[in-house]
Amino acid sequence: MAKINDNFIKLPESYLFSDISKKVNTYKTEHPEAKVIRMGIGDVTLPLTGEVIQSLHAATDEMAQAATFKGYGPEQGYRFLTETIVKEAYLPLGIQLDPEEIFISDGAKSDTGNFGDILSKENRIAVTDPVYPVYIDSNVMGYRAGELGSNGKWSNIVYLPCTPDNNFVPALPQEKIDVVYLCFPNNPTGTTLTRDQLKVWVDYAIKNDVLILFDAAYEAFITEKEVPHSIYEIENAKKVAVEFRSFSKTAGFTGTRCGYTVVPKELLLSCEEGDKKVSLNKLWNRRQCTKFNGTPYIIQKAAEATFSPKGKEEVKALIDYYMSNAKIIRESLENIGMKVFGGVNSPYIWMKTPEGFSSWEMFDKLLKEVNIVTTPGVGFGPSGEGFIRFSALGNREDTLEAMERIKHWNIKK
Amino acid sequence: MAKINDNFIKLPESYLFSDISKKVNTYKTEHPEAKVIRMGIGDVTLPLTGEVIQSLHAATDEMAQAATFKGYGPEQGYRFLTETIVKEAYLPLGIQLDPEEIFISDGAKSDTGNFGDILSKENRIAVTDPVYPVYIDSNVMGYRAGELGSNGKWSNIVYLPCTPDNNFVPALPQEKIDVVYLCFPNNPTGTTLTRDQLKVWVDYAIKNDVLILFDAAYEAFITEKEVPHSIYEIENAKKVAVEFRSFSKTAGFTGTRCGYTVVPKELLLSCEEGDKKVSLNKLWNRRQCTKFNGTPYIIQKAAEATFSPKGKEEVKALIDYYMSNAKIIRESLENIGMKVFGGVNSPYIWMKTPEGFSSWEMFDKLLKEVNIVTTPGVGFGPSGEGFIRFSALGNREDTLEAMERIKHWNIKK
Structure with missing residues (x-):
């Protein structure tokens, strides 16, 4: 009788990014007017460069x-x-x-x-x-x-x-x-x-x-x-x-x-x-x-x-663009009193959630109150609990708009 | 101490097509003037079609x-x-x-x-x-x-x-x-x-x-x-x-x-x-x-x-081309008295080697005497011993030339 590798059924049913995707889709179905900005999954947004x-x-x-x-x-x-x-x-x-x-x-x-x-x-x-x-x-x-x-x-x-x-x-x-x-x-x-x-x-x-x-x-x-x-x-x-x-x-x-x-x-x-x-x-x-x-x-x-030579310049320009996003995100979050890490040598900003908020609670709050998708830190393991990941790989306009929304928002309530 | 998966060292060192490749390269180095025709590995030769x-x-x-x-x-x-x-x-x-x-x-x-x-x-x-x-x-x-x-x-x-x-x-x-x-x-x-x-x-x-x-x-x-x-x-x-x-x-x-x-x-x-x-x-x-x-x-x-619709026509033309090669190979080998299988619903022709020849002996003989690369059947398992695989996925000119060489050659000697 053909059998499976039982380790597969030990794995939790779904994958972090599928869970996020489901939550976002549900929210969007219920709020079709909302302009949701995705700063969750680390996907890039700029097109391939000219040399490529x-x-x-x-x-x-x-x-x-x-x-x-x-x-x-x-x-x-x-x-x-x-x-x-x-x-x-x-x-x-x-x-x-x-x-x-x-x-x-x-x-x-x-x-x-x-x-x-x-x-x-x-x-x-x-x-x-x-x-x-x-x-x-x-x-x-x-x-x-x-x-x-x-x-x-x-x-x-x-x-x-x-x-x-x-x-x-x-x-x-x-x-x-x-x-x-x-x-x-x-x-x-x-x-x-x-x-x-x-x-x-x-x-x-x-x-x-x-x-x-x-x-x-x-x-x-x-x-x-x-x-x-x-x-x-x-x-x-x-x-x-x-x-x-x-x-x-x-x-x-x-x-x-x-x-x-x-x-x-x-x-x-x-x-x-x-x-x-x-x-x-x-x-x-x-x-x-x-x-x-x-x-x-x-x-x-x-x-x-x-x-x-031209390809390297183009790649550098891509990286610079995303790292400018990272700086904007870091500084915006710091300006509203958040404790943040990363974002200096990487396109990810790791934010400590305000006291009393779990990763998923913060994820939900960001999605529902300011329509920003992040990644809950606990999705990456137990020590990620109490953190949220922002990706700087989005486009500049979305990044600026997301940070503008956050500026006028009381994240700690 | 980090360890390997020992099953890997049970595997014979090299892979069939690497062995063939080495033999062919050695032959070509020794006989730079030879025009070797590859009918071994099942790689295609026609370019991608217009629609693709x-x-x-x-x-x-x-x-x-x-x-x-x-x-x-x-x-x-x-x-x-x-x-x-x-x-x-x-x-x-x-x-x-x-x-x-x-x-x-x-x-x-x-x-x-x-x-x-x-x-x-x-x-x-x-x-x-x-x-x-x-x-x-x-x-x-x-x-x-x-x-x-x-x-x-x-x-x-x-x-x-x-x-x-x-x-x-x-x-x-x-x-x-x-x-x-x-x-x-x-x-x-x-x-x-x-x-x-x-x-x-x-x-x-x-x-x-x-x-x-x-x-x-x-x-x-x-x-x-x-x-x-x-x-x-x-x-x-x-x-x-x-x-x-x-x-x-x-x-x-x-x-x-x-x-x-x-x-x-x-x-x-x-x-x-x-x-x-x-x-x-x-x-x-x-x-x-x-x-x-x-x-x-x-x-x-x-x-x-x-x-x-056009893509399907193009694909059909590719297949027809290779299957015409297959017919040429089948018939040419039959004409010199060989027993062959396949080549009717597939681009591979499976030839029984003449009495007394192992797969690798036949491979060597074809390579050295008529400069045709095939695949020795035994490379595919014990029941492949005594067979040689011809691929019909080459181009028409090479296929015709290879079969022309075989026509005037006493394969059984």
Whole structure:
């Protein structure tokens, strides 16, 4: 009798953003006149840039002629893109990579979600809390989470709180762990680690044979010099860390789909049985060759275009635009007496709810009283309770209007 | 200490098509003057059609304007595409589907590879033999294969031979199984099941609570009336079967990446523990929402274009072109006394090697003596030994030249 993977029924029925979407749709049905401004899900709003559009058209024309048509590409991605990433994304940071250490994909969500395929079910996983839900949910599916407790925590997952109490710098775990997900600049808090703070984690990982899964999807938003853009800026990190990156937020590719994962060749892990050490790079390559057939050629050409001199300027302009939104949101919320975090090296602003309001209560209040959609912090984990996430990835007009509404509104009542 | 999933090191080091590629590259380096014709990997050669190209350009232009820009789309795919598939791909076959039963993806390889995520590790898997390697390799990674024996078979996998002895119609398994992969028209043999033959499997699956994973990636190549295009043409198949489809071979999307999977809502499986029955549709939806972020908008628009009246004509012309190649290959091989199968409802021709030649020996001989690349049948499983696969997806000139070379060549020596 064919059976399912029971871990799937342990997962709460719905996904954070579906819940939000339902609440918003209900509200809009009941109040069709309301102009609801979405500052919830971290989706971008500016169109693709000129270089990217031009490249998509040119690559499409290539696909129209037999002589230049592209069929199956390498599962790992085209060399023109991996080499460009080595040269344009890493060399300027002083990081040397081999193009074979880079795997192009359809996005960081797929890669962070699928990476567990090559890891032992017995590994003990740690996450910072609050956290991007995919890290946890994919480990539930992958037999590593145990049971969901009434405190909102899975029994086998180690949670590392990131709150104002520790300046959002996760403490090293007390218990033994095997794998830790670190996302900096952080989704959802928008906070970062300095090079020195990240070095503590790399040193810890080397000493304790811990694998770091480093999500750098928001690195392009960094404005402060002491914040590393890549974990490989830290000495010896290649021995312990995989890095996930994405064109989604950087270049507006949320609907265009391209990301990449760096798996250094010197990163070795132990087998479940025996003393053999195995190259994670080879394993991920095998996984991708078996379960993935490459990112569309035209999309890879579009991603390449973001690294041309003009492409880089355009991307910078996108980022600057969103970071100006972030500044507007930060300052507006501070002006009405709110305590806010993030928004300096990331497009997310993490707001403490006024005393007495839970995340969802604040979400409802913002939706109903000023028609602004945010994301309730508790949706990202227990330590997110009492916070709300604002995204700065909207357009300027909406951002200004939302902040104008807030200015004249007594948020604390 | 972080550990790997040891199943990965059980897998033979390399992948069939990499091995072939290495042999071909070595030969070409040693014989730079040789004009090698590739009839191995099943990649298409004709460019994307006019409607598809036009649609890609138009969708790209939409991405260039804020008003029409698309960010994150539904993980399940856009409604415009799922509804079109319901109407254009299934209704003409007399099959009623709900658009929510269709999940758009980046291709059938990803879907067939990832589908195991939602299934119990304890399920016993059956495959036809020879077989598309992804079915087996992904189950090795997913803890369901056991150990690889010296006979080329995994200890926990049930192999159902498809050979001339049974007219390539797999017998129902003797032992208890839980899940069976059926791919018809078949890759690699090019053979098919009639409606009556497929009904035997559906009835068996219903009676024995077996899940059928039906790969219909080659349905567009069917020319004979008694061969079903979809497993849902068989009564009650929705209760037991998932169907995978792809635009890769149908519309030349091997480098453009789009496919879809049908998971009927009435398909229920048991839990590992307890008596509860669970909807597989919900589970696959959860899997995709967690580990996938949708297919690029512009690619989904391109896929939609293959269903317009003109798009359908263009696709038919592509298929006709390749099927004319198939006829040329079949007849040429028969003319030199070879026994061949397939090539009537599929772009693959499955040739019995002359007495005394193994698959790899024949592969080498074809490469070295007439500079034709094929795929050795044994690469698809033990029952593929003694066969060679020719692909008809090349261009006409190469196909004709290859067959001309074969005409004057004594293959049996």
